[in-house]
Amino acid sequence: MSPAFASMKRAAEQPMQYAADWKARTGRKVVGLLPMHFPGELAHAAGCLPVVLQDDAEPVTVGQANVFNFYCGLNRSLIDQTMRGNFDGLDAIMFGDHCVQLLGTADVIRAERPSLPILFNQLCTTLDANWALRETLGTFEQLWKELEDLTGHEITTSSTLASIRLFNRSRAQMRRLYEMRRRGEIAISGRDMQTVVKSSMVMDRAEHVALMDELFAALPRQVGSSSDITVYLSGHMCHAPKPAIIDAIEESGARVVNDDLYVGWRFIHADMDESLPPIEAMARWYLDKNRKLPCPTRTMQGIDWEDYLLGEVERSQARGLIVLMVKFCEPHMYFYPEIKEAFDRAGIPHLLIETEHEEMPMEALKTRIETFVEIAKRRADSKAA
Ligand code: SF4
Numbered sequence: 306m307s308p309a310f311a312s313m314k315r316a317a318e319q320p321m322q323y324a325a326d327w328k329a330r331t332g333r334k335v336v337g338l339l340p341m342h343f344p345g346e347l348a349h350a351a352g353c354l355p356v357v358l359q360d361d362a363e364p365v366t367v368g369q370a371n372v373f374n375f376y377c378g379l380n381r382s383l384i385d386q387t388m389r390g391n392f393d394g395l396d397a398i399m400f401g402d403h404c405v406q407l408l409g410t411a412d413v414i415r416a417e418r419p420s421l422p423i424l425f426n427q428l429c430t431t432l433d434a435n436w437a438l439r440e441t442l443g444t445f446e447q448l449w450k451e452l453e454d455l456t457g458h459e460i461t462t463s464s465t466l467a468s469i470r471l472f473n474r475s476r477a478q479m480r481r482l483y484e485m486r487r488r489g490e491i492a493i494s495g496r497d498m499q500t501v502v503k504s505s506m507v508m509d510r511a512e513h514v515a516l517m518d519e520l521f522a523a524l525p526r527q528v529g530s531s532s533d534i535t536v537y538l539s540g541h542m543c544h545a546p547k548p549a550i551i552d553a554i555e556e557s558g559a560r561v562v563n564d565d566l567y568v569g570w571r572f573i574h575a576d577m578d579e580s581l582p583p584i585e586a587m588a589r590w591y592l593d594k595n596r597k598l599p600c601p602t603r604t605m606q607g608i609d610w611e612d613y614l615l616g617e618v619e620r621s622q623a624r625g626l627i628v629l630m631v632k633f634c635e636p637h638m639y640f641y642p643e644i645k646e647a648f649d650r651a652g653i654p655h656l657l658i659e660t661e662h663e664e665m666p667m668e669a670l671k672t673r674i675e676t677f678v679e680i681a682k683r684r685a686d687s688k689a690a
Pocket residue numbers: 377378379380403404405406407541542543544602631633634635636637
């Protein structure tokens with residue numbers, strides 16, 4: 306393991322420890338950021354460390370009395386972590402309302418930690434409404450002011466532009482890594498790809514960018530095995546799938562060529578336009594999201610997730626689709642039937658895996674994945690014949 310990757314792994318596994326060390330080193334504020342739509346760039350421009358809050362591997366215990374069992378693993382874990390004091394080092398949390406469960410989580414955190422500022426902002430869900438740009442500009446202007454109040458400093462246009470440039474550079478690095486993996490040029494496991502993206506969500510971006518430069522130099526070049534069947538991973542909104550699931554997919558003889566996971570391509574796919582005034586760049590970045598990669602929590606006429614997935618599976622020459630669905634994720638559950646229907650119609654093998662925060666029956670899951678990979682292989686062979 307290269308020293309650069311080891312640093313990323315440490316931060317990804319212990320984000321709050323990383324944040325505490327950063328805070329002690331810099332004396333600046335740490336802002337927790339809730340997935341999936343708020344720009345960390347703005348908190349960075351305010352001099353803060355934006356940290357996308359993650360679920361942790363601990364079972365939900367002390368938080369159990371404050372959370373519904375039918376909340377997704379991320380929400381239950383966030384509430385549990387709040388009760389365990391994991392977030393006590395945060396100076397604020399930027400909260401959105403992209404699903405109903407997050408609203409409940411915001412309420413619990415507010416009640417449990419009344420002194421922790423919650424910067425709660427609503428972003429419009431209909432991205433192509435004629436009022437959407439005006440509303441979004443207003444939301445980000447308000448957030449800008451809230452962050453100025455939090456830090457006691459003015460956020461300047463030039464610092465915001467610098468943050469946008471830095472975050473764009475960081476995303477471009479990770480997209481390059483994706484592209485190298487898609488072409489089979491590098492040997493990097495799905496687990497390690499997750500670590501790279503997750504660490505970028507929680508680390509100082511300048512530090513992460515420097516580590517990425519080191520990582521590129523150290524990555525072993527390798528052409529992927531031609532016997533591997535290529536698959537595309539979709540779903541898992543808001544948080545990282547368990548590494549064991551990604552391992553099980555790869556150990557079954559599949560090679561992941563691309564994904565639209567939040568801790569993955571979804572987080573890095575789009576840049577902000579550096580030629581625009583920063584607030585407009587952020588608003589347009591947000592409003593263009595669905596055109597580039599549809600999100601089940603947002604809507605836009607004529608844009609469908611299943612069409613995007615069919616196109617991306619073809620573009621990345623994947624032989625099958627594996628959908629990772631977070632248990633109780635309502636937005637994803639609403640969309641899945643359309644995806645299934647479209648892939649059935651197109652004759653492309655697909656597998657739905659419902660994931661849980663708690664222990665999962667991995668042996669049974671491995672059998673399902675192996676069966677799926679075998680089916681995808683046979684389908685690919687019969688097409689080629
Ligand atoms: S994973 Fe789904 S249910 Fe959970 S916070 Fe995200 S959108 Fe909401």
